[in-house]
Amino acid sequence: MKKVDLGVKPYLFPMPMLMIATYNEDDTVDVMAMAWGGISDNDKVALNLSENHKTCKNLKERMAFTISVADVPHLKESDLFGTASGNTMKDKFERTGMHATKSAKVDAPVIDEYPITLECIVDRIDTEDGEFRVVGKIMGVLANEDVLDESGKVDPSRLNAFVFDQFQNGYYKIGEKVGTAWNSGMEYMKKGE
Numbered sequence: 001m002k003k004v005d006l007g008v009k010p011y012l013f014p015m016p017m018l019m020i021a022t023y024n025e026d027d028t029v030d031v032m033a034m035a036w037g038g039i040s041d042n043d044k045v046a047l048n049l050s051e052n053h054k055t056c057k058n059l060k061e062r063m064a065f066t067i068s069v070a071d072v073p074h075l076k077e078s079d080l081f082g083t084a085s086g087n088t089m090k091d092k093f094e095r096t097g098m099h100a101t102k103s104a105k106v107d108a109p110v111i112d113e114y115p116i117t118l119e120c121i122v123d124r125i126d127t128e129d130g131e132f133r134v135v136g137k138i139m140g141v142l143a144n145e146d147v148l149d150e151s152g153k154v155d156p157s158r159l160n161a162f163v164f165d166q167f168q169n170g171y172y173k174i175g176e177k178v179g180t181a182w183n184s185g186m187e188y189m190k191k192g193e
Contacts (some may be wrong), residue, residue: 009166010036010166011166011167012166013163013165013166013167014163014164014165014172014174015035015036015163015164015165015166016035016037016038016069016163016164017033017035017069017070017078017082017161017162017163017164017171018033018034018035018037018038018047018067018068018069018070019031019032019033019067019068019069019070019078019081019111019114020032020033020034020037020047020055020065020066020067021065021066021067021068021100021108021109021110021111022055022058022059022062022064022065022108022109023058023062023107023108023109024054024058024086025058025061028090028093028094029093029100029109029111030054030055030058030086030092030093031081031092031093031111032053032054032055032081032082032086033070033078033079033081033082034047034049034082035163035164035166036048036049037067040135043137043138044123044135044136044137044138045067045118045120045135045136045138046133046134046135046136047067047133047134047136048131048132048133049132049133049134050132051127051130051132052087053085053086053087054085054086054087055086056132059122059125059134060125062107062108063107063121063122064103064106064107064108064120064121064122065106065108065120065122065134065136066103066106066108066109066110066111066117066118066119066120067117067118067120067136068110068111068114068115068116068117068118069114069115069116069117069159069161070114070161070162071114071115071159071160071161071162072160072161072162072173073113073160074098074113074114075162075171076096077096077098077113079171080092080095080096081093081096098111098112098113099111099112099113100112103119103140104140105119105139105140106119106120106121106139106140108120110142115143115144115146115147115158115159115160115161116141116142116143116144116147116154116159117141117142117143118138118140118141119138119139119140119141119142120136120137120138120139121136121137121139122134122135122136122137123135123136123137146158147159156174156175156177157175157176157177158175159175160173160175161173161174161175162174
């Protein structure tokens with residue numbers, strides 16, 4: 001099958017739907033949806049943003065944030081967080097009817113309705129060539145009990161998480177386990193021995 005050159009596009013799939021929560025200067029909650037980020041080390045996350053976001057100003061001032069995994073039951077609210085700007089819609093969090101609790105570990109809100117939240121402090125901010133990249137240090141992880149399995153680990157099938165599709169601007173629910181990491185390909189390890 002011939003491959004077609006689609007040009008230079010940010011085409012990767014899946015892209016995570018991450019909810020970045022910070023406090024505004026008046027201690028109100030700001031939440032921003034983002035897909036350009038993820039784990040960058042065992043205890044670090046990386047966020048790639050445009051500096052004009054209200055969240056970026058909050059990150060520089062508070063040096064703390066939380067990241068939550070968006071879930072299907074809160075898809076509409078999560079979509080609003082990615083559509084509306086905190087610079088122009090000051091009450092976007094309040095409009096959703098969601099709730100927040102102050103993190104016990106960092107100066108940032110924990111969105112109560114999301115199933116899993118990483119509490120982070122800003123380790124460093126890199127601004128180069130118009131980019132705004134935040135590296136955060138994970139200080140703690142909170143999870144709703146109903147997403148944990150019998151051994152106390154997060155069960156991805158219970159998260160009801162969804163991902164972003166940059167090809168057609170869609171959201172897709174995830175959760176079906178199709179293999180086991182560091183095991184499903186073991187038959188190839190034994191070939192040629």
